[in-house]
Amino acid sequence: MFFTSDNAAPAHPAIMDAMLSANTGYTSGYGAEDAMTSVQQSIRDLFEAPNAAVFLVSTGTAANALALATITKPWETIFCHRNAHIEEDECGAPEFYANGAKLTLVDGPDAMMTPENLQSAIEYTGRLGVHNVQRGSLSITNVTEVGTVYSLEQIRALTKIADTGGVKTHLDGARFANAMVALDCTPAELTWKSGIDCVSFGGTKNGCLGVEAVIFFDPDLAWEFELRRKRGGHLLSKHRMLSAQMQGYLADDLWIDLAKQANTMGQKLATGLANTRNAEFMHPSHANMIFASLPRAIHDKLAAQGSKYYFWPADPASTGDANEMLSARLVCNWSTTDKLIDQFLDNF
Numbered sequence: 001m002f003f004t005s006d007n008a009a010p011a012h013p014a015i016m017d018a019m020l021s022a023n024t025g026y027t028s029g030y031g032a033e034d035a036m037t038s039v040q041q042s043i044r045d046l047f048e049a050p051n052a053a054v055f056l057v058s059t060g061t062a063a064n065a066l067a068l069a070t071i072t073k074p075w076e077t078i079f080c081h082r083n084a085h086i087e088e089d090e091c092g093a094p095e096f097y098a099n100g101a102k103l104t105l106v107d108g109p110d111a112m113m114t115p116e117n118l119q120s121a122i123e124y125t126g127r128l129g130v131h132n133v134q135r136g137s138l139s140i141t142n143v144t145e146v147g148t149v150y151s152l153e154q155i156r157a158l159t160k161i162a163d164t165g166g167v168k169t170h171l172d173g174a175r176f177a178n179a180m181v182a183l184d185c186t187p188a189e190l191t192w193k194s195g196i197d198c199v200s201f202g203g204t205k206n207g208c209l210g211v212e213a214v215i216f217f218d219p220d221l222a223w224e225f226e227l228r229r230k231r232g233g234h235l236l237s238k239h240r241m242l243s244a245q246m247q248g249y250l251a252d253d254l255w256i257d258l259a260k261q262a263n264t265m266g267q268k269l270a271t272g273l274a275n276t277r278n279a280e281f282m283h284p285s286h287a288n289m290i291f292a293s294l295p296r297a298i299h300d301k302l303a304a305q306g307s308k309y310y311f312w313p314a315d316p317a318s319t320g321d322a323n324e325m326l327s328a329r330l331v332c333n334w335s336t337t338d339k340l341i342d343q344f345l346d347n348f
């Protein structure tokens with residue numbers, strides 16, 4: 001019963017097969033291999049974006065930081081939610097890669113910025129001319145860090161404000177497939193048709209071994225990204241291992257099937273917990289992640305059975321009372337089964 005993270009799951013066998021098949025013979029490196037041309041074409045087709053520039057890197061942090069650096073100058077700021085991964089979990093990589101660009105934190109419930117808060121943050125920025133950082137970019141995470149999903153209307157409301165303020169837009173899609181499945185929309189609707197300029201398109205959390213695509217709908221940004229990726233040490237020489245993973249991921253809609261499984265299990269767990277009446281939800285659960293408080297006695301039972309997940313926040317102060325409620329983050333992934341969820345819920 002391993003619910004710590006979706007990247008704690010193994011890679012899907014089809015991804016490993018794709019990598020093994022790519023491990024034969026000689027081919028060019030650094031993204032010049034034929035497989036990368038086919039990945040680029042597949043992603044352009046999927047996103048209905050024939051001119052999009054497509055790149056691969058091996059971590060989500062690199063994807064976010066390099067993408068944001070490409071659309072944000074050092075004296076500009078990146079607007080993002082206070083709980084954004086780029087703020088809380090990337091050790092300052094976006095600021096580092098963007099040569100000191102600032103992050104401006106925008107509030108909103110359930111890790112979702114509200115249009116009003118974004119509007120006032122953008123208006124406030126740049127009010128003193130040369131003395132302020134300037135407006136740069138907006139980064140939206142979908143699925144958010146607390147398991148909620150911005151609707152297309154919510155994304156459009158934010159990107160419209162950004163556009164009016166001259167701010168470029170980035171989508172942190174470490175869980176892009178989970179968001180798309182939850183919204184039952186197309187990749188284009190989730191991105192450029194809703195005003196997004198560039199995307200970190202995740203693979204690692206959804207069955208890959210370690211690959212994320214960075215997609216720019218404006219191909220003029222491609223060369224700067226390429227230079228930043230190389231200079232930042234993220235251009236893999238044996239790039240075929242990235243392109244093979246992405247090929248395997250996209251083939252026969254595997255990426256969508258895996259996200260459907262993760263989300264279905266997430267929703268089954270959320271419904272099951274709601275039915276026990278022993279759980280209090282910290283946030284609505286729209287995809288594959290659940291944030292809920294459970295009585296200590298149940299945490300203890302689950303732990304005794306070998307169940308693994310994170311307390312949220314970690315290491316909460318405890319009174320030792322069996323009835324005290326302690327919060328947990330529970331993440332389902334492509335390999336989570338009905339049986340595992342049933343076993344987990346049997347403890348309530």
Ligand SMILES: Cc1ncc(COP(=O)(O)O)c(C=O)c1O
Binds near residue numbers: 060062144145174204
């Ligand atoms: C929302 C979000 N963005 C990006 C990442 C990418 O992180 P990593 O650099 O660990 O691949 C993660 C991983 O936890 C994430 O949850």
